[in-house]
Amino acid sequence: MNWTWFYRLGSPLWFYQTTTRWLPWLSLLAIVLLSTGLIWGLGFAPQDAKQGNSFRIIYLHVPTSFLALAGYFLMAAAGAIGLIWKMKLSYMIMKSAAPIGAALTFLALFTGAVWGKPTWGSYWVWDARITSMLILLFLYFGVLALQYAFHNEEAGNKASAVLALVGTVNIPIIYKSVDWWYTLHQPSTIKLTSAPSMHPDMFQPLLVMILGFYCFYVVALCLFTRVEILRRERKTTWVGELAARSSYEVESDKK
Amino acid sequence: MKFQFQDLSQMLTMDGHGVYVWSAVIVTLIIIIGLIVRPLLQHKVALNQIAQDLAREKLRKEVAGESN
Amino acid sequence: MRSSASNGFCAYLRRDLRLSHRRLGEAASPLIFFIMVSTLVPLGITPDPASLALVASGIIWVLALLATMLSANDLFAGDYQDGSLEQLLISPQVLVMPVLGKVTAHWLVTGLPLTIVSPLLGLMLSLPEAGYLPMMASLALGTACLSLLGAVGAALTVSLQKGGMMLALVVMPLYMPVIIFGGATVQFGIDGLAWTGPLAILGAMLAAAIALCPLAIAGVLRLTSIN
Numbered sequence: 188m189n190w191t192w193f194y195r196l197g198s199p200l201w202f203y204q205t206t207t208r209w210l211p212w213l214s215l216l217a218i219v220l221l222s223t224g225l226i227w228g229l230g231f232a233p234q235d236a237k238q239g240n241s242f243r244i245i246y247l248h249v250p251t252s253f254l255a256l257a258g259y260f261l262m263a264a265a266g267a268i269g270l271i272w273k274m275k276l277s278y279m280i281m282k283s284a285a286p287i288g289a290a291l292t293f294l295a296l297f298t299g300a301v302w303g304k305p306t307w308g309s310y311w312v313w314d315a316r317i318t319s320m321l322i323l324l325f326l327y328f329g330v331l332a333l334q335y336a337f338h339n340e341e342a343g344n345k346a347s348a349v350l351a352l353v354g355t356v357n358i359p360i361i362y363k364s365v366d367w368w369y370t371l372h373q374p375s376t377i378k379l380t381s382a383p384s385m386h387p388d389m390f391q392p393l394l395v396m397i398l399g400f401y402c403f404y405v406v407a408l409c410l411f412t413r414v415e416i417l418r419r420e421r422k423t424t425w426v427g428e429l430a431a432r433s434s435y436e437v438e439s440d441k442k
Numbered sequence: 443m444k445f446q447f448q449d450l451s452q453m454l455t456m457d458g459h460g461v462y463v464w465s466a467v468i469v470t471l472i473i474i475i476g477l478i479v480r481p482l483l484q485h486k487v488a489l490n491q492i493a494q495d496l497a498r499e500k501l502r503k504e505v506a507g508e509s510n
Numbered sequence: 511m512r513s514s515a516s517n518g519f520c521a522y523l524r525r526d527l528r529l530s531h532r533r534l535g536e537a538a539s540p541l542i543f544f545i546m547v548s549t550l551v552p553l554g555i556t557p558d559p560a561s562l563a564l565v566a567s568g569i570i571w572v573l574a575l576l577a578t579m580l581s582a583n584d585l586f587a588g589d590y591q592d593g594s595l596e597q598l599l600i601s602p603q604v605l606v607m608p609v610l611g612k613v614t615a616h617w618l619v620t621g622l623p624l625t626i627v628s629p630l631l632g633l634m635l636s637l638p639e640a641g642y643l644p645m646m647a648s649l650a651l652g653t654a655c656l657s658l659l660g661a662v663g664a665a666l667t668v669s670l671q672k673g674g675m676m677l678a679l680v681v682m683p684l685y686m687p688v689i690i691f692g693g694a695t696v697q698f699g700i701d702g703l704a705w706t707g708p709l710a711i712l713g714a715m716l717a718a719a720i721a722l723c724p725l726a727i728a729g730v731l732r733l734t735s736i737n
Contacts, residue, residue, distance in 0.1 A: 322683050345734060361686055
């Protein structure tokens with residue numbers, strides 16, 4: 188079995204060069220998908236019979252919620268790979284995933300709140316899913332805070348990787364207990380859990396938006412990771428050459 | 443597939459739901475763009491910083507070479 | 511082998527109990543915090559017994575959680591500063607048993623006293639009579655859970671200078687299932703439902719925590735404390 192490809196994945200230089208090649212195309216794809224989906228969803232998808240136009244927020248709410256959760260698992264997986272195989276790159280990806288995930292979780296909560304006001308008359312209810320999402324945001328905060336609290340980079344990496352893993356073990360438990368807690372106190376007037384089958388005309392733009400958000404996520408993650416690579420690999424010769432070349436370009440632009 | 447609104451101003455109000463829909467759109471766009479722009483800026487800053495450090499290092503070596 | 515493992519457990523249990531016995535003021539502070547803050551509740555909300563009765567169970571649980579969390583920070587901090595943690599890490603014995611001993615000692619000086627004085631708080635906050643037994647039972651199991659989870663957080667933050675606030679950020683989300691089922695046990699008792707159900711889930715959580723947390727704590731201590 189040839190494992191060299193696996194080790195090459197761990198090389199920051201390889202990651203940097205590959206993303207330099209692929210990022211423009213991926214960004215283009217993300218922009219096309221997101222703008223198509225947004226215009227389609229906001230202007231052309233039919234209204235919801237009950238909720239009217241406010242339902243159009245779904246085109247932002249669902250993709251951000253998806254990515255908020257997926258991003259946490261990705262962060263934890265990167266942390267686990269870092270702990271097990273001691274790959275430098277995976278710690279950098281883990282560190283980059285935390286702020287993006289937190290921002291997307293916040294967006295999911297925000298769009299949910301703004302959707303809630305016209306739909307059931309209040310910005311915030313202690314619904315099971317909303318509460319779980321809030322706890323997810325707190326989990327992200329914990330990882331972020333721990334990451335920046337350590338002066339020693341190595342220790343900070345390991346600590347936040349462990350915390351992310353402990354969090355993944357806890358997410359199902361938290362979700363189940365919040366769910367149970369909610370059925371206990373369920374107010375009779377509010378019911379969010381029903382997800383009626385969507386009409387294809389409504390669903391297609393949503394699919395485009397989800398794909399677009401996934402592309403966006405990959406682009407953002409790569410950009411954050413590239414900065415992290417430059418910072419941590421500053422002593423290597425290839426980063427030095429890169430910096431020298433870019434400053435030379437800046438000076439020749441001035442002339 | 444057809445455009446659901448008669449004109450753009452109607453799309454802006456969305457039968458009274460416009461405030462909610464558009465505020466969600468605007469906040470999402472701001473954060474998304476921020477998530478792209480921030481690392482791009484930091485990338486530039488980091489490169490400049492490294493280039494400066496290298497230039498300083500080089501200068502110091504030259505000066506040290508002359509004094510010998 | 512078995513005897514050496516249980517020796518590690520007993521030795522550290524005894525050692526930590528003796529340490530907290532010497533610094534009785536420090537050891538008692540979570541308990542005093544627990545009682546003092548509960549006085550703020552009637553001052554802040556209302557002295558009306560009927561209203562207090564509604565929120566009493568939740569407030570007692572939240573206060574117990576905060577008291578345990580505040581004291582969890584000291585679990586490894588002292589040992590880290592005086593170097594005995596490093597001694598423990600380089601010693602050949604299994605790290606899990608001493609860690610479990612330390613956490614047990616922590617529960618004996620915080621969780622158990624909290625459980626014992628909780629009826630007093632119930633009295634002051636006019637908790638309905640049917641809630642006392644479920645409250646004590648759930649606090650006994652739940653604070654043990656909280657001690658174990660708090661110890662994971664304490665291990666993660668042991669080498670940080672401002673570990674206290676960081677510990678709160680890190681463990682608060684992990685505490686939430688415990689408080690859900692703890693609060694529910696008391697509420698079920700008050701409402702005359704079968705409160706042993708949620709209590710059993712708390713017990714299951716405690717069993718899982720006893721099995722997994724010491725392993726996590728031992729691993730984390732090895733990873734982060736060597737700085």
